[in-house]
Amino acid sequence: MKTTGLNFRHLHYFWVVAKEGSVTRAAERLGVAVQTISMQLALLEQAIGKALLAPQGRRLVLTEAGRLALVYADQIFLLGEQMQEALAAANDDRTLRLSVGISDSLPKLIASRLLDAALRLPERVKLVCYEDKFESLLGDLTVHKLDVVLTDRPAPSGTTLRVFSHLLGESDIALFATPELAQRYRDDFPTSLNGAPLLLPTRNNLIRGRIDHWFEARGLRPNVVGEFDDNALLNTFGRSGLGLFPAPSALAADVEEQFGAEHIGKLDQVHEQFYAVSNERKIKHPAVEAILSAIHGRVFTHLKPAAKPQTKPQIESKTKRK
Known part of the structure; x- marks a missing residue:
């Protein structure tokens, strides 16, 4: 089915409704009448030829087509926000924007x-x-x-x-823990790690394979009590005393200061590298x-x-x- 040109104002109204889950809340956020948004949504769906939202109780939920449209709308309006920020920064010669x-x-x-x-x-x-x-x-x-x-x-x-x-650059990897756990497992390191509670990155993390190999090569079997996809979450549970956790040796002072953790021992020959990836x-x-x-x-x-x-x-x- 041939469609008419896409109206980005209509798409923006859809995007806000999808985020708010309600035409009423979207109208309040945008400062327009409920009837205006309802009419614009109807025109958008007519132009696309598919229903994007469906009623479910007092809320509106996305249809399959609506979920697909939202993925693209997120990218479109994120780029729009970035363009506005970049243009605003361009008017101030003293401001340098760095997106990382x-x-x-x-x-x-x-x-x-x-x-x-x-x-x-x-x-x-x-x-x-x-x-x-x-x-x-x-x-x-x-x-x-x-x-x-x-x-x-x-x-x-x-x-x-x-x-x-x-x-x-790169850094050696060491194990850290709360003072209570550090006192228990620091002596006779690394033999003391047999059965020790351990927090590790998930297996899709590069450093995880190196740590696993380090334990296997020494015949050590710690008790992995938690695996984390996010490094910050791993450190948070380490600070709570759930188990020993790895961190770059170069950050020992920072780990001690921010997480109240103590150095237990270094995993010799286990290194983590750090990269900057650019277009040029x-x-x-x-x-x-x-x-x-x-x-x-x-x-x-x-x-x-x-x-x-x-x-x-x-x-x-x-x-x-x-």
Whole structure:
């Protein structure tokens, strides 16, 4: 069936109704009459030739076509918001916008350390962070939604993606725990890890395979009491005392300060690497270049603090979970 041209105002009304779950609440949010939204939705469905919403009790729910339309509407209006922000920043020569994708497997303390150099530029930096799966972030990078992706792995080779991986550094991995657990399992390490409660990343995380191999090679059988897809959640449960948890050795002081955890022992020969993935082989964004200049060629160690920026950076954090 041939359709007429898509009216983006109608699509925006649909998008808000889908988010609010109600025409009434959408009307309140948009500041228009309920009848106006109902009429615009009817015109959109007529133009598309499919029903997008269906009544269910007092709410409206998405049809199969509506769910598909919402996926595209999310992308359209996200890009619209980013365009407005970018144009607003362009009017202020002192503001530098940096859109960063942070892989959910990357330790957040590492991400913070990597971004520190960018935030110390003399220009005002508006930092917008998105957390998501590595593969999804790569897709956003290729369509220029992101300036750079920070992750624990290089981009896969042998694909059509025109992206380039820049190794920033690496760190040994150690085990940490609350003081009570650390006192119990620190002596006679690593033999003491037999039967010890352990929190680990899920098996789709690169570092998980290396940790499993380390235990197998030494004939050790810890009790894995929790597996986590998100690194921040793993650390949170570690802080609660549920079990021992791995973290980069270079962040020992940060882990102790933020999570009240103590170092138990190092998993020798287990290393985690950290990458910046960009669209260009040679990074041209000033903030990303600052990251590479500060980190390139160095293992993650505590560096002498640079001079603090004169202006306070603006930071936004957005989790792109579906």
